[in-house]
Amino acid sequence: MKLLTHNVLSSKCLKGVSVGYPLRLNATDIKVVDVDYNSEFVQRMIPKINYSALYDAAQSIGHHNGLPDTVAEDYEHNEEFLKAVHHVLLEVDIVSGDLECPESGRKFPITRGIPNMLVNENEVNEINDSNGY
Amino acid sequence: MGEELLETPDLSHLNVSDYEKVYEPREDTFLLLDALEKDLNVIRSLQPRLCLEVGSGSGVVSTAVARALGSSCFMMATDLNPFACRFTRETAQANKTHVSCVQMDLDSMIRMDTIIDLLLFNPPYVVTSSEELNQPDEDGSYLHLAWAGGLKGREVTDRLLEHVGKLLAPRSLFYLVVIKENDPEDILKNLSSQGFQGKTIASRKVRNEHLSVIRFCRGL
Numbered sequence: 001m002k003l004l005t006h007n008v009l010s011s012k013c014l015k016g017v018s019v020g021y022p023l024r025l026n027a028t029d030i031k032v033v034d035v036d037y038n039s040e041f042v043q044r045m046i047p048k049i050n051y052s053a054l055y056d057a058a059q060s061i062g063h064h065n066g067l068p069d070t071v072a073e074d075y076e077h078n079e080e081f082l083k084a085v086h087h088v089l090l091e092v093d094i095v096s097g098d099l100e101c102p103e104s105g106r107k108f109p110i111t112r113g114i115p116n117m118l119v120n121e122n123e124v125n126e127i128n129d130s131n132g133y
Numbered sequence: 134m135g136e137e138l139l140e141t142p143d144l145s146h147l148n149v150s151d152y153e154k155v156y157e158p159r160e161d162t163f164l165l166l167d168a169l170e171k172d173l174n175v176i177r178s179l180q181p182r183l184c185l186e187v188g189s190g191s192g193v194v195s196t197a198v199a200r201a202l203g204s205s206c207f208m209m210a211t212d213l214n215p216f217a218c219r220f221t222r223e224t225a226q227a228n229k230t231h232v233s234c235v236q237m238d239l240d241s242m243i244r245m246d247t248i249i250d251l252l253l254f255n256p257p258y259v260v261t262s263s264e265e266l267n268q269p270d271e272d273g274s275y276l277h278l279a280w281a282g283g284l285k286g287r288e289v290t291d292r293l294l295e296h297v298g299k300l301l302a303p304r305s306l307f308y309l310v311v312i313k314e315n316d317p318e319d320i321l322k323n324l325s326s327q328g329f330q331g332k333t334i335a336s337r338k339v340r341n342e343h344l345s346v347i348r349f350c351r352g353l
């Protein structure tokens with residue numbers, strides 16, 4: 001699981017959870033892989049990501065090297081910054097560990113790079129359940 | 134010209150026994166691939182950054198799109214079937230691209246912040262009883278969930294449609310596979326209330342199924 005994926009996951013649909021974001025990340029196996037750098041992609045992704053969640057996740061697994069704790073002001077023209085973000089978003093791959101809901105403590109295991117976030121019907125809010133269960 | 138093709142990914146790493154665990158690409162899959170290929174210019178002009186395929190099965194669709202769009206986009210996929218998640222990842226790898234797969238119900242664990250630019254869904258659309266949607270069956274198989282759609286074949290699709298306006302970006306595209314029994318007109322009406330314009334962009338009759346692909350867009 002990439003940290004970009006972590007950045008868009010939320011456990012808000014769980015019963016009794018109001019924000020469910022960001023998920024706590026525990027990594028037991030991390031692989032660093034090479035991914036082609038596309039400066040424009042990173043620039044255009046910045047407005048979509050929650051930067052502080054990204055920074056905190058990277059720091060919690062010790063992979064925040066070179067990443068400032070806030071978005072650089074002139075980020076469109078700051079290659080050094082964009083490369084650091086690229087690395088953290090796409091090159092740090094969590095092979096195993098778990099994600100944890102910050103409110104309920106519900107854990108979601110990550111195995112072979114894939115988080116399992118399938119929950120029982122009785123764990124989710126009614127609004128997600130329009131099919132009359 | 135070559136650039137405009139949506140190459141069908143290589144699936145030679147999957148064998149007959151794998152297709153006892155995940156949905157083998159069929160006419161509906163190929164209709165969706167054809168529709169996406171014809172629409173590749175429309176998709177490219179949107180410049181999607183975050184793409185999501187719900188219910189990716191073998192991963193053939195997400196892999197094809199991930200390859201076509203290259204490093205300009207990040208492709209994510211979900212499926213409730215754990216084998217589908219694993220195979221999706223492997224299919225992407227075998228075709229030298231990346232699809233980030235998370236096992237979940239539909240898009241239930243994705244943050245609802247209007248962040249997805251391109252959404253793809255070839256849902257379980259076959260008309261069945263609601264009971265057939267219970268997951269997974271006695272022998273632990275998920276395969277029936279690849280096609281069982283409940284009443285009007287709409288029960289799974291409708292749970293996604295309900296809040297798709299909160300998932301998709303202000304400028305976004307959404308491709309959905311339907312059959313006649315799903316009442317496409319009603320789906321179009323439904324989504325226009327969330328600001329989406331829908332249009333049928335491909336249709337095919339295969340045996341007794343009238344399949345179509347609807348393209349929804351907003352902000353374009």
Ligand SMILES: C[S@@+](CC[C@H](N)C(=O)[O-])C[C@H]1O[C@@H](n2cnc3c(N)ncnc32)[C@H](O)[C@@H]1O
Nearest residue numbers: 162188189190212213214238239255256278279
């Ligand atoms: C018709 S198959 C399509 C598979 C693949 N996308 C294709 O086009 O060949 C539907 C897929 O949706 C998955 N699915 C069914 N219900 C789902 C749900 N509630 N959440 C996530 N995936 C689901 C099934 O496991 C299956 O892989």
